Each structure stands twice: as structure tokens, then as C-alpha cells.
Amino acid sequence: MIRLFLSVDMVGSTQFKARFSGQGSQGWLDVFQAFFCNFPLILAGQVGFEFIDDERTPSIDIWKAMGDEVIFAAEPQSAEEAASILRALLRAMALYESRYFERIPLRLKGTAWLVAFGEQNIELDIAELAAGDGARHIDYIGPDVDLGFRLSKYARPSSLVVSLDLLEQLLGARNADALAFHLVGRDELKGVMFGRPYPIIWASDAEAGFDFLPWEVEECPLVAAAAHAPASEPERLRAAIADMRLYLRKMHGVDRAPLTLGG
Template identity: 60%
Template sequence: MLRTFLSVDMVGSTLFKARYNGEGSHGWLETFRTFFTNFPLMFAGQIGFEFLDNEDSTPAFDVWKVMGDEVIFVIEPGTAEELTSVLCALLRTMKLFEQRHFQELPLRLKGTAWIADFNGHNIELDIPELSASESARHVDYIGPDIDLGFRLSKYARPASLTLSFDVVDILLGATNADSIALYLVGREPLKGVMFERPYPIIWMRQADEEFDFLPWEIEQCGMMAAAIAAQPTPRAALQGAITDMRHYLRKMHGIIRPAFRIEGHG
């Protein structure tokens, strides 16, 4: 069984909390309460909009964790096309939320998406002590694929999604792949992940939108500066980066990491 994890995190939240440590609606508490309350509702609305013409296939999602300044969703799209649509809905939600709630605040949102395989490589745990009832289970997820996502999120930036190469591999086979643009912006070692071989950092935006980076963000981040000046990375280059990682794992460590396939894909 495959599950897709979607992380949305606030950028600039630590400084914001220190600077706006007031009482009531004028402090940071109300801003965070609004994010954790309203963002999931807005995301649900955008998913509904994305699947308006085919409501029967609308994938359900759950909030898995709320950690500090971050909310993490878990979802099980049934096809590569559904996964593409879900990611587009997430990007739109991030943009709309910023426009509605962060216009006068020094905050932005960044996102990460990755996939975990629960057919042996990772495990799902019921935690009865944290369950509200027998029908409302508290589930936790543990394993190397989960670790990968948390490490990868370090390279997420505003106005885009950072994707694991497993996600990218699936998106490249989607019939609606032309609705997104993908950028290979570098390679970085992820602590404790894949023997710390530099991992491809791939960003996604919607094909009909530009990267909405702010001038000072571009000045401070070489990856952002390179991405805004570049064209989307060709499909062959993306596939080559993915193939290289899988070849390295097989050749150097005897690990076969096949491509993930969700129902209806491939």
C-alpha cells in the first residue's frame, strides 16, 4: 500500500513569533490558530474544485500531524492523474492562503510531497492511548520513506512544492503532466537517507504560473535564483536523475528500489 504525504510549513515563523509576541488577535497565536484551522478547510475546497467534473474519484485526505509550524496530510490518490491534481490543488491553496492571510505579515508557505510504501519497508502503528475512540484511531507512520520526506523538506521553498523522486517518477507518467512544470535545482545529501548520496532536489509549480519568489528571497538563495532564470527541466533529464539514484543503490549497496506504481498508473 502506498500513501502520499504532503507537508505545508510556514517560512519565517520563528522570527515572527519572537517579534509579534503579543496578546489576543494581534499576536502570533491567532495567526497560527487560523493556519491550522483554515488551511485544511481551504485545501479540501480546492481538492473539491479540482475534481468537480468527477466527484466520484475525489480522494479523501487526513491530517496526520501538526508539528510546530507545520501541518502534514496523508492521502491515497488512485491514479497518477489524481496525484497531479492533488498537488495542483495544494499549490493553489498555499497561494490563496498567503493572499488572504499573509499579505501584511512576513510569512510564507512552502510544501513537500513524498510517498511511502507500507508493504514492508515502512510500518503503520495504532496508538490506542491517543485514540479518541475505537472509530477514531490515532495512527503513526514510521520508516525510511517517512524519514526521507522530513529530510527533503529542508530544501522546500515558498511558492513551490519539493517532490521526492518517487513522486516525480509517477507524475512523469500522468496524462495531465502538462499541467505542471518540474525543475531539477540541484542535488544535496540528506542526512541518514540513501547513504547520503546527493539526492535530486526537484521543485514543482503549475505550468500556467510563474515562481512567485520575492526579490530578497532570490538574493538569499542560489537555488531560487537559478530556478527563476531557468526553463523547466526536460523529462529525460529528470528520468535520468531518478535512474542514477536507483542504479547507485543497486550497484553500491545491493538495494533494489523499484519505481512505485499506484493503481491505474503504468
């Protein structure tokens, strides 16, 4: 079983809440309640629009909400389906910002990654947290689940940071040209790839591109790298994937086979 996880988080939320210091939650609570209530609805609408001509519309379920972040889980049956889900997510983020954040200093950033469940990554059915109507409470644990939370550190507004496993699937999709990918740097992720710097890849809607604000470009080298450069060539991205796979095999004896969606 392979699942696609999607994290959407608020940028600037700590500073925003600090503006209301001394007032408790008055002033900011409505903004956050609206996000957790309305963003999933907007995402569902964009997913429905993206798959309106398809026989199957994938289900995008909320896994958990924590802090200023909501995490969704899906089970795409093909690379094309995964690419369409990401495009719908990017549109939902942009639409939500335009409706709810136009006059407040908040933005949305996203992370997307794949997890294959089996030996290394497992699903836990936690009976004590099950709903009263009998619905199960499923949690997910494993190194590939953790990878997404490590990557989320490098998420920036108006884009998605994606894992290499997901990128590899997307590059092979027939609708891959709906997304643009930028290799913006490399950095060490705790507990990932034995300390070898991990490629930081951002995805954007190929038609809309990035929507960075001027000060975001000025203040963040990664944003500046993406804003001032064309999308990375597929050959360069595939080479980054191949390099990491070679490193794991030669230096650590680890064979990491490509994932296969819908297999």
C-alpha cells in the first residue's frame, strides 16, 4: 500500500498571533478556525474540478490537524493521478489565500511525499482513539513518514516541496508538464540518507508559476533561486534521484527500488 501525504501549513502564524498579545485568542481564533474548516472544502472542490472528466475521483482524507497545519492522505492509483492531486492542491492554496488572506500577513506552504507501508512503515489502528460511531483511528509511523516532516522545513509559500520518491513518479506521468519542478538546493535531513544532503525540490503549477512576494525573494536564498531561474530539466532531476540511489547502494548496501503507484 502506497499513500500520498499532503501537508499544508500557515506561514507567519506565530507573528500573527503575537499581534494580539494580551487579548488571549480574541482576534486570531476565527482565522484559524476558518482555515481548518474551509480549506479542506476548497481542496475537495478543486480535486472534483481536476477530475471532472475522469471515471474516478480520488478521496483526499484528513489524517490529522496539529498546530497551524493540516495533513491529508490519499491513495493515488497512478502517477497521473498523483500529479493531478498536486495541481489541485496548489490551486486550492492559491484560492484560499486570495479569499481569506488578502489583508492579513499569512500565507500557505505545502509538502508532499509518498510512503510505502509494509516492513519499514506501518499503520496503527488505535482503538482508544476511535470515534464513537465505530470509525477507526489510524496513525502512521515509520522513517518515510518522518521524511515529510523533515522536508516541511524547506516548504515556502506558493509551492510544494516534494520527496524524491514522489518526484520520480511525477516525472514519468503523462501529465507531468502540468507541473514545474525546481531543484533549489541540498541540505542534510536528520535521520535521512545517512546524513547525505538531500535534494530540495519545489513544485509549482506550470501555468501559474510561483507567486512570491518581493520581500520573500529578498529574505530567502531558496526563494530567490527559484524565482530567478527556469524550471530544472527532467534529466537533471533524474540524475539527482540516480545519484542518491547509487550512494545508498554503494556506501550503505541499501537497494531502494522505485515505488509503483497502483501496483
